[in-house]
Amino acid sequence: MFGIKQETFEKNTLALLVGTLVVVAIGGIIEVVPVFTIETTVEHVRGVRPYSPLELRGRDIYVREGCYLCHSQQIRALRDEVERYGHYSIAAESMYDHPFQWGSKRIGPDLARVGGKYSNDWQYGHLMAPRELVPQSLMPNYAFLAETPLEYDDIALRMRANRAVGVPYTDEQIAAAKDDLIAQADANEDNANLLKRYPKAVTVSGHARQVTELDALVAYLQVLGTMVNFADTNTERLAQ
Amino acid sequence: MPTKVEKDSVSGRLTTGHEWDGLKELNTPLPKWWLYVFLACVVFAAGQMLLYPSVPFFTGYFPGLLGYSQRVEVDRAVQAVAQQRAETVNRIGALSFEQIRADPPLLNAALSIGRITFAENCQPCHGTEGTGRPGYPALGDDVWIWGGSLAAIQQTITHGVRSEDKDTRTSAMPAFGALGSLKPAEMEAVADYVQGLFGLPPGKNAAEGQKLFVDNCASCHGDKGQGNQELGGPPLASRVHLYGGDRAAILAQINQPKHGVMPAWNARLSAPIIKSLTLYVHSLGGGQ
Structure with missing residues (x-):
């Protein structure tokens, strides 16, 4: 074709190099270009905010423990899913997730809208000993999380790392990270500032003397799917 | 080095014309059936790309000739099934508990709705058929904290106990020991x-x-x-x-008393569904 023979490439290393580059680049461009158009696929909805410091650490623990191996966080746009779990998930809801936790396994139920569905006490009790509450459950016990103090000395660095990949944490939020984290993990602390910076953040308390990993995980679970108020949006607006 | 295409004397097939240090390569093309299936797939994929949303642009995406959207589809499907149920659900919503209980087919429908809603939303705390767990009241007995009448159960489900709802039921027992009011x-x-x-x-x-x-x-x-x-x-x-x-x-x-929390369900469940749930919970054995 075009008078170019395979022989030309086989005999000429430079031609082989350039030719290879061109072919790989075509595949690369097709894979990469959609990523640059991601802005156009994220819906414009109000309410989605970056995770509070405690929720962010809870999310780290969620990822570390591999919760995504059994729980998805994506309600698909199918009738039975919408009827069981609530409004289908939209891209905007995971725009501050790095990486997102959509998952593809449903050994346990979807967790995209689990926030507020059960009480804090239930989340604590269930994570420590699932079968105490749901006899037929096959989820492992995570009681050790209640005994593991949460490491949060590096919380500001973690937030900066998230900011570097596009999560809009403000300098004020990063400066107040430790205070906010402690305020959310202690029911007796004043959490007015926390709620100003992170609306709908749920205060948790495992009643331990220190902040535990379980506190963080429960705070994270209790905010899942609660940020967007779907009453003031609809499919047409989501499509814009 | 490339040579000319020739017929291999042993297999009777043509060579590709390549030769390296005296080794020649047989030309073994893909089976015809495989090739045609592959080409058909390519054509099919191109058709799909034309019909359905496919190529992203910098200011949006190509929506496809059919204008298909899964989100529109699911809205339609949810509405269709809601319409199917509308008659029953609207009647449950409009009638009083007494009227529903006087109408056996409607009561059956309400109890079914209640049973399914209970299994998805209430069972994790209250147990299968409301058997209860330590810290989570049993619903099948006649011991009630906030009342076991239909109206009381409806109120509890709708607004919750110590929930975020402004009409929530709430009570707090003082910590007699921890606060030192009792030695x-x-x-x-x-x-x-x-x-x-x-x-x-x-x-x-x-x-x-x-x-x-x-x-x-x-x-x-x-x-x-x-x-x-x-x-x-x-x-x-x-x-x-x-x-x-x-x-x-x-x-x-x-x-140091413990205090349980029950979420308010009015944000997740509609009024007729809560009413059905109330009838179901009331029917578990302890309704007053």
Whole structure:
């Protein structure tokens, strides 16, 4: 074709190099270009905010423990899913997730809208000993999380790392990270500032003397799917 | 080095024309059927790309000739099934509990809706068919904290207990021990009396405990421990207990009480669904 023979490439290393580059680049461009158009696929909805410091650490623990191996966080746009779990998930809801936790396994139920569905006490009790509450459950016990103090000395660095990949944490939020984290993990602390910076953040308390990993995980679970108020949006607006 | 295409004398096939150090390569093309299936797939994929949303642009995406959207589809599907159920659900919403119970087919429908809703939303705490768990009230018995009438159950489900809802039911037992309003010996005495109410043999200081009970506890739990559903004071003269029925549980609760939380369900469930759920919970055995 075009008078170019395979022989030309086989005999000429430079031609082989350039030719290879061109072919790989075509595949690369097709894979990469959609990523640059991601802005156009994220819906414009109000309410989605970056995770509070405690929720962010809870999310780290969620990822570390591999919760995504059994729980998805994506309600698909199918009738039975919408009827069981609530409004289908939209891209905007995971725009501050790095990486997102959509998952593809449903050994346990979807967790995209689990926030507020059960009480804090239930989340604590269930994570420590699932079968105490749901006899037929096959989820492992995570009681050790209640005994593991949460490491949060590096919380500001973690937030900066998230900011570097596009999560809009403000300098004020990063400066107040430790205070906010402690305020959310202690029911007796004043959490007015926390709620100003992170609306709908749920205060948790495992009643331990220190902040535990379980506190963080429960705070994270209790905010899942609660940020967007779907009453003031609809499919047409989501499509814009 | 490339040579000319020739016929291999052993297999009778053509070579590709490549030769390296005397080794020649046989030309073994893909089976025809495979090639055609592959080409058909390519054509099919191109058709799909034309018909359905496919190529992203910098200001949007190509929506496809059919204008298909899964989100529109699911809205339509949800609406279609809602329409199918509309007659039943609207009637449940419009009629009073008495009227629903007077109409067996409608009551059956409401109980089915309630059973399914219960399994998805309530069972994790209250157990299968409302058997209850420590800290989560059993619903199949006739011991109620906030009342077991249909109206009371409906109120509890709709607004929750100690929830975020502004009309939530709420009560708080003081931490008699932790706040120091009862001395340890006094707490022991109260426990002596209360374990009698629980059906255990009363302790030796039960008489003293009863006096303390009347002064400190009776305003919410009733003077005979019968409970007070207006205030959400659980009945103590009973065999059914939220946080355990032994002396240790009694002392723990006097010292530093636990308080459960039930979410308000009006944000997740519509009024007719809550009504159906109410009828179901009421039917579990203890409805008043």
